[in-house]
Amino acid sequence: MSVGDRRAFPPWLEGRLGELVRMVGSGQAPPGLLVTGPKGVGKGLLVRSFLQRMACTEVTDAMFGCGRCNGCRSFLGATHPEILQVTPEAPGKEILVDSIRAVIEFLALSHSGPARLVFIEPAEAMNVNAANALLKTLEEPPGGAMLLLAAAQPARLPATIRSRCRLLRVPVPDQRSVKHWLKPATADTGLAVEEALAACLERPLEAQALLDDDDARAAWQADRSALEALLRSTSPFPVIERFLECDLGSLLPRLQRLLLSVQHYLVQGDLDVFGRLFDPDTLRRFAADRGMRETALVFQDTLQWQRELQAPLNPNLRCEDIVLRFWRRAG
Ligand SMILES: [Zn+2]
Numbered sequence: 001m002s003v004g005d006r007r008a009f010p011p012w013l014e015g016r017l018g019e020l021v022r023m024v025g026s027g028q029a030p031p032g033l034l035v036t037g038p039k040g041v042g043k044g045l046l047v048r049s050f051l052q053r054m055a056c057t058e059v060t061d062a063m064f065g066c067g068r069c070n071g072c073r074s075f076l077g078a079t080h081p082e083i084l085q086v087t088p089e090a091p092g093k094e095i096l097v098d099s100i101r102a103v104i105e106f107l108a109l110s111h112s113g114p115a116r117l118v119f120i121e122p123a124e125a126m127n128v129n130a131a132n133a134l135l136k137t138l139e140e141p142p143g144g145a146m147l148l149l150a151a152a153q154p155a156r157l158p159a160t161i162r163s164r165c166r167l168l169r170v171p172v173p174d175q176r177s178v179k180h181w182l183k184p185a186t187a188d189t190g191l192a193v194e195e196a197l198a199a200c201l202e203r204p205l206e207a208q209a210l211l212d213d214d215d216a217r218a219a220w221q222a223d224r225s226a227l228e229a230l231l232r233s234t235s236p237f238p239v240i241e242r243f244l245e246c247d248l249g250s251l252l253p254r255l256q257r258l259l260l261s262v263q264h265y266l267v268q269g270d271l272d273v274f275g276r277l278f279d280p281d282t283l284r285r286f287a288a289d290r291g292m293r294e295t296a297l298v299f300q301d302t303l304q305w306q307r308e309l310q311a312p313l314n315p316n317l318r319c320e321d322i323v324l325r326f327w328r329r330a331g
Pocket residue numbers: 055056057058059065066067068069070071072073
């Protein structure tokens with residue numbers, strides 16, 4: 001969904017958006033605000049909706065920007081002169097100190113308009129130098145500016161950053177309201193709402209993208225067939241090729257989840273909702289071959305591989321390394 005699309009706005013975010021708008025309206029905005037909540041729950045959407053509401057010059061609605069005025073349009077085109085959004089150069093990469101220097105320069109520019117707004121997402125992607133560079137600005141941003149940080153894993157932020165921010169927690173929505181919000185796709189995707197949620201590890205915004213968006217669906221199909229190839233193949237090399245077609249940032253959490261499904265099968269004798277998205281014979285054979293102990297060990301490995309994604313490494317080498325380590329476990 002696009003920012004400012006009121007009808008599609010997740011209902012579990014409405015209360016928080018109202019809080020943010022009221023905070024600014026009553027002059028209570030803190031210099032630093034840390035928005036936390038699980039991945040895929042809508043932290044970015046919440047903050048961007050708030051930023052658009054602040055950019056809107058028509059203000060026909062208490063909570064949402066109109067989407068048509070110059071303010072909304074320049075925000076949506078990322079050219080708004082008072083609003084700066086900072087993200088890593090590519091998903092999974094660090095936010096470097098240069099990006100934070102750009103924030104400091106942006107806030108130092110003289111201006112006569114409303115207070116400036118800066119949004120850093122995901123904040124835990126800032127490396128140590130970047131976080132250190134931000135500290136002083138976070139304490140006393142010039143011109144009454146407000147810095148908004150979103151983090152799914154706030155514990156990975158330095159305590160010095162956390163302690164300078166007011167906290168805004170996005171609640172974990174209950175399953176019923178998520179399912180009600182997720183509309184079945186208009187095109188025939190072969191995916192039910194429950195299946196889309198399972199495929200996206202219960203992250204509602206990603207599930208909505210899977211139901212709505214061809215690219216998200218293609219990425220899921222690529223992940224699924226790479227994982228089936230990994231579990232089934234008799235040689236690691238074709239699997240490495242499949243891994244290279246995938247984004248490891250989504251593939252590895254799905255591998256981790258799939259190994260849980262295998263464990264569930266070994267204990268309960270049936271496949272859970274995630275496991276049922278895969279070829280049942282492949283999973284059953286893998287479960288029979290590997291057993292509980294080995295599956296648990298590979299599960300531990302997937303946690304380690306996800307941590308290692310932070311470190312820079314050539315993608316070919318990384319995929320080869322992961323697949324070969326998976327194979328060595330089997331040996
Ligand atoms: Zn507007």
